[in-house]
Amino acid sequence: MSDTPMMDELEKGPWPSFVREIRRAGKQSATARDLINILELSYKDKKTHWKHGGVVGVRGYGAGVIGRYVDDPVQFPGVAHFHTVRVNQTSGFVYNTKGLGEIMDIWDKRGSGMTNMHGSTGDLVLLGTTSEQLDPIFTDISQKGWDLGGSGSDLRTPSCCLGPARCEYACIDTLAITRECTNYYQDELHRPAFPYKFKIKVAGCSNDCVASIARSDLSIIGTWKDDIRIDQDEIANYVKGGGIDIMKEVVMMCPTQCIDFDGTKMEIDNSNCVHCMHCINKLTKALRVGTDQGATILLGAKAPIVEGAMLASVIVPFMKLEEPFENLKELIEALWEVWDEDGKNKERIGEFMERMGKGEFVEAVGEQLADGECGIEMTSQIDMINHPRENPYIFYDEYLEEEG
Amino acid sequence: MAEERITDQGAKDYKEFLHPVMVKNYGQWKYHEILKPGVLVHVADSGDKIYSVRVASPRLLSTVSIRFFMSVADKYCDGFLRWTTRNNVEFLTDKEENVELIIKAVNDDGWPVGGTGRTASNVVHTQGWVHCHTSATDASGIVKSLMDEVFEDFTSENLPGKLKLALACCLNMCGAVHASDISILGIHRRPPKVDYHLLGQICEIPTTIAACPTGAIRQDIVDGVKAMKIIEDQCMFCGACYTACPNMPLADALNDGVSIWVGGKIANARSKPGFTKLVVPFLPNNPPRWPEVIDAVKKIIQVYKDNGRKWERLGEMIDRIGWAKFFKLTGFAFTKYHIDDYKLATKSYNMSAHVRF
Numbered sequence: 002m003s004d005t006p007m008m009d010e011l012e013k014g015p016w017p018s019f020v021r022e023i024r025r026a027g028k029q030s031a032t033a034r035d036l037i038n039i040l041e042l043s044y045k046d047k048k049t050h051w052k053h054g055g056v057v058g059v060r061g062y063g064a065g066v067i068g069r070y071v072d073d074p075v076q077f078p079g080v081a082h083f084h085t086v087r088v089n090q091t092s093g094f095v096y097n098t099k100g101l102g103e104i105m106d107i108w109d110k111r112g113s114g115m116t117n118m119h120g121s122t123g124d125l126v127l128l129g130t131t132s133e134q135l136d137p138i139f140t141d142i143s144q145k146g147w148d149l150g151g152s153g154s155d156l157r158t159p160s161c162c163l164g165p166a167r168c169e170y171a172c173i174d175t176l177a178i179t180r181e182c183t184n185y186y187q188d189e190l191h192r193p194a195f196p197y198k199f200k201i202k203v204a205g206c207s208n209d210c211v212a213s214i215a216r217s218d219l220s221i222i223g224t225w226k227d228d229i230r231i232d233q234d235e236i237a238n239y240v241k242g243g244g245i246d247i248m249k250e251v252v253m254m255c256p257t258q259c260i261d262f263d264g265t266k267m268e269i270d271n272s273n274c275v276h277c278m279h280c281i282n283k284l285t286k287a288l289r290v291g292t293d294q295g296a297t298i299l300l301g302a303k304a305p306i307v308e309g310a311m312l313a314s315v316i317v318p319f320m321k322l323e324e325p326f327e328n329l330k331e332l333i334e335a336l337w338e339v340w341d342e343d344g345k346n347k348e349r350i351g352e353f354m355e356r357m358g359k360g361e362f363v364e365a366v367g368e369q370l371a372d373g374e375c376g377i378e379m380t381s382q383i384d385m386i387n388h389p390r391e392n393p394y395i396f397y398d399e400y401l402e403e404e405g
Numbered sequence: 406m407a408e409e410r411i412t413d414q415g416a417k418d419y420k421e422f423l424h425p426v427m428v429k430n431y432g433q434w435k436y437h438e439i440l441k442p443g444v445l446v447h448v449a450d451s452g453d454k455i456y457s458v459r460v461a462s463p464r465l466l467s468t469v470s471i472r473f474f475m476s477v478a479d480k481y482c483d484g485f486l487r488w489t490t491r492n493n494v495e496f497l498t499d500k501e502e503n504v505e506l507i508i509k510a511v512n513d514d515g516w517p518v519g520g521t522g523r524t525a526s527n528v529v530h531t532q533g534w535v536h537c538h539t540s541a542t543d544a545s546g547i548v549k550s551l552m553d554e555v556f557e558d559f560t561s562e563n564l565p566g567k568l569k570l571a572l573a574c575c576l577n578m579c580g581a582v583h584a585s586d587i588s589i590l591g592i593h594r595r596p597p598k599v600d601y602h603l604l605g606q607i608c609e610i611p612t613t614i615a616a617c618p619t620g621a622i623r624q625d626i627v628d629g630v631k632a633m634k635i636i637e638d639q640c641m642f643c644g645a646c647y648t649a650c651p652n653m654p655l656a657d658a659l660n661d662g663v664s665i666w667v668g669g670k671i672a673n674a675r676s677k678p679g680f681t682k683l684v685v686p687f688l689p690n691n692p693p694r695w696p697e698v699i700d701a702v703k704k705i706i707q708v709y710k711d712n713g714r715k716w717e718r719l720g721e722m723i724d725r726i727g728w729a730k731f732f733k734l735t736g737f738a739f740t741k742y743h744i745d746d747y748k749l750a751t752k753s754y755n756m757s758a759h760v761r762f
Contacts, residue, residue, distance in 0.1 A: 015556045016552035017515060017516055023465070043534035044546070044692040048656035048661065051538040061410070061412055089416045096485070099484065116467070116468065117465060128465070148416070166431060169435055180415070184414075209672055214678050279716075286436045304579075307618035310680060
């Protein structure tokens, strides 16, 4: 009889098995072997056996490493320490075998051989090592040109979709923006000094393949201001091809009913287009995003803890984003300035904006930006909301006194 | 060490990790097509093409398997590969003839190809009992059990539209499951169990009090000894205190379990992005295969297959047919827990006479 019957069960079936992965690593690593053992015990006890430990890290950084200890190090010495190292991934999660191989070699030498490709925020996560190995791992990856990502109350590792590297929908250079935000703000990323975490994600279009609107405090989503480009010949080819019912699957599914189609020719009322991407997604050969491209910037997404979950909401309806992205940096720094000044400990910027009121918040950020060099004007705009307020509890800034 | 310490280099330059065809046609892509589930071709203005083969992974990967992926990339993709937001591996090649060779190579080592178009996605998920101290359930085991059962919905386009699946093992939601088509969410149901006497001796009291986001931990004196007490009504099971104080474990085998939520969405296509809504408030942890959870999710997928219109996401379908019908079709019980009682709860009340009979 196996010591790990439940783990054995999860090696069966057609979907790739995480148990097989841990066992593959276990051929070389006692840590991975004890990971299977502790997991079997968790399955038996129906609860976790991990404790959060003291502060661990690498010299000079306050972020990038998460400490983890097992609750019974005597029985499970292999996972007595099971710390995580967050390696800053590349923009768009792209690798070549040489670069990836460097990290694999270091990790086989100094850790469990287990990874997360990738963590929820985007880092390449090395899963399971000891306190003694942390600094050597950092030295080794540094010498190969890699660095650690964020953790704690800091700028978390920015991430993005594959953008213009492979996608015709990309309205902004997601990869360049992400790398610039990462490398320009290294101090903010490695040395936590914010009220709480701050995540940046960059999506090339509103399909949002990187889930920025749900998962990042600052969500940068590519869009365009001019007209959707239509290739009428390709529309005709779709009609001839018969693979798609354009009327039913495209025209009638447009959320603002802004498409006219007479069976051969397509016209779009671009002034009523909300840039949802549905028609372009369906007719990839015939329709293309416009050429006056930039981004809509949204603020405040977060998971439930503490004040409830939020999706990000519009803070700048449209902004041109071109290298070296000085206007974006100015905006980011203005947001941080206002949040840093009055944000409470463990208050995400979305919650802070809610507490302050979006109108007041926008005004405060606008005041910061007024001194900037990029000439960004930020005032209350109707695209920031779904509809004007419904309640009459208006906090008027001032009232008139009778003269004399 | 004699060498100077290198810090703050930041992210490596992605340009050295892009396939040459992607470098050449950067920002010059014209259109793409899904050739079959898991296989994309992107065509550039220049006429160049890049093929992508999408391969499922359990996110937890050994260096052994990553080295296997590297060997496939070296053989067929000029050494280039990438990962997706949903933890798939993508092999990129400009040679059409390599597509089937890549598929065969990965299939032979047990890796399925799919996850594009109208399929069930790979499951975005968290660490669970593999690594996390606040988890209310395991992540990898449920994901494995679910995907074994709905395997063909990943490899074939069986569904009305995209179906994005996610799992988070507690309310901290490292996987941000609050905006997926179907979300599985681990839940704790009781505040930390603590030995009040030991508390003040083992843990630093001010640090622990400060760790609680809702101020539910107060200083106390029990039998003349400094201790802490928890205002249980204010605890929302986040585990932040356990991070500060190992004597406040939150995990509780009797009360921990799983809830199921549906109808969220991130893409802006057609309808606006939106949150998931509760359909099953509690199911027990029943490892290794969580049969109750898998049954519930399969029921939801079947209702979507039977009732969804082409391209319609699950939440859009429910908006069209109504929640009452969705509960009827799935057979889930509607309870008081389904009615929101937090901030802005009134926004979810039915303030109309719109009722379907």
